Amino acid sequence: MIPLSSASRRMTSSAIREILKVTQQPHVISFAGGLPAPELFPLQEIQAATDSILSTQGREALQYSTTEGHLPLREWIADRAGTTADRVQITSGSQQGLDLVSRVLLDPGDVVLVEQPTYLGALQAMSPYGAQFVEIASDADGIIPEALAEQLERTPATLLYTIPSFQNPTGRTLPLERRRALLEVTRRHGVTVLEDGPYNELRFRGEHLPTLFELAREQADSLDDVHVVHLGSFSKVLAPGLRDAWVQAPRHVIDRLVLAKQGADLHSPTLNQMIVHALVEDVLPQQLERLRETYGHRAGVMASALRRHFPADAQASEPDGGMFCWIELGSGAEEPRTTAGRAIDTGALLDTAVRAGVAYVPGQPFFAHGDGRSTLRLSFTSSTDEQIETGIRTLGEVFAAAGDD
Numbered sequence: 001m002i003p004l005s006s007a008s009r010r011m012t013s014s015a016i017r018e019i020l021k022v023t024q025q026p027h028v029i030s031f032a033g034g035l036p037a038p039e040l041f042p043l044q045e046i047q048a049a050t051d052s053i054l055s056t057q058g059r060e061a062l063q064y065s066t067t068e069g070h071l072p073l074r075e076w077i078a079d080r081a082g083t084t085a086d087r088v089q090i091t092s093g094s095q096q097g098l099d100l101v102s103r104v105l106l107d108p109g110d111v112v113l114v115e116q117p118t119y120l121g122a123l124q125a126m127s128p129y130g131a132q133f134v135e136i137a138s139d140a141d142g143i144i145p146e147a148l149a150e151q152l153e154r155t156p157a158t159l160l161y162t163i164p165s166f167q168n169p170t171g172r173t174l175p176l177e178r179r180r181a182l183l184e185v186t187r188r189h190g191v192t193v194l195e196d197g198p199y200n201e202l203r204f205r206g207e208h209l210p211t212l213f214e215l216a217r218e219q220a221d222s223l224d225d226v227h228v229v230h231l232g233s234f235s236k237v238l239a240p241g242l243r244d245a246w247v248q249a250p251r252h253v254i255d256r257l258v259l260a261k262q263g264a265d266l267h268s269p270t271l272n273q274m275i276v277h278a279l280v281e282d283v284l285p286q287q288l289e290r291l292r293e294t295y296g297h298r299a300g301v302m303a304s305a306l307r308r309h310f311p312a313d314a315q316a317s318e319p320d321g322g323m324f325c326w327i328e329l330g331s332g333a334e335e336p337r338t339t340a341g342r343a344i345d346t347g348a349l350l351d352t353a354v355r356a357g358v359a360y361v362p363g364q365p366f367f368a369h370g371d372g373r374s375t376l377r378l379s380f381t382s383s384t385d386e387q388i389e390t391g392i393r394t395l396g397e398v399f400a401a402a403g404d405d
């Protein structure tokens, strides 16, 4: 037998990717995948940009290029974030950003603070580097700053990983005051903040909020003194298949990320970066409008169906943006039970739901330490109004029947 590394033995499988295999059957209404609505991809615009790039800059687009990424794109990103292009690294999806940042910032055994629940893909990316996850209590407004402060007074930590806007999986958003408090506590305790912001631009309700990076930048003496590393992505606003994303960080971090990326894949595809750059000025703003309108509408249809069809004690998050709604069945109780006294387990009920024609993601895999048996994540982005209505009604019946037995 070929011996494996200890890093490979720390790797974990994504329960969600396994679940998606089961749920991607044509007759199943799926609220499971975190997929942007494919009918909204700006196909024609991407095609036109590709044609134009290949006919005018084809040889540059197809040649090896710099590890840092396509300079005009990095400049555009930097301008919008109030940083400089040499503090921006292009990555192949922000999933690669999570991996590279972990390589550069983490040593085995380091404590990484995470939301409860959090993005499963981040747990997967950080695990091989020996991250020890500690969950910070969160409520409907995200991380509770007092819980964060108490934890840091007990145990030091290297990193806080957070998705402050329209979180995956809960759809929750951290209010401005909590953003400031989180930055203050982490700075005081010397903890780096890893801010993951792929949904930032998908707000369909309420006031725009500054990112943690922007708030930290306002207070820092220089851009290299900011204690926030920010991940951004074009996946949810243009198309995930382009695999185009970025990391903003102080220079000394970027210098190391460049080396890590050289070892990983030399650079992200130049053609894709040029396509994205061709779209950011003229296509992206109208694309964002379409996404916000459609997702806002679908979120509303789902919220209304949930109120009518789900058990009265189920609590649904009411996201102001993003792609997800989070449900806690039997809220109020520590562990909701059926009338027969068994805990409602959304993982065990998935099979019944899929047989009834609807799929969701059970909440448990999003908890670093495996709680959340009675929770689930629903994506409202890629189903029609009719599918949402039918799917939520069916799910409501599945959960009500589980409560009855």
Ligand code: PMP
Pocket: 034, 092, 093, 094, 095, 096, 119, 121, 163, 168, 196, 198, 232, 233, 234, 235, 240, 244, 245
């Ligand atoms: N972070 C979060 C919070 C996500 O939800 C996702 C995608 N589901 C990613 C990172 C990865 O996105 P990508 O690699 O496509 O940029």
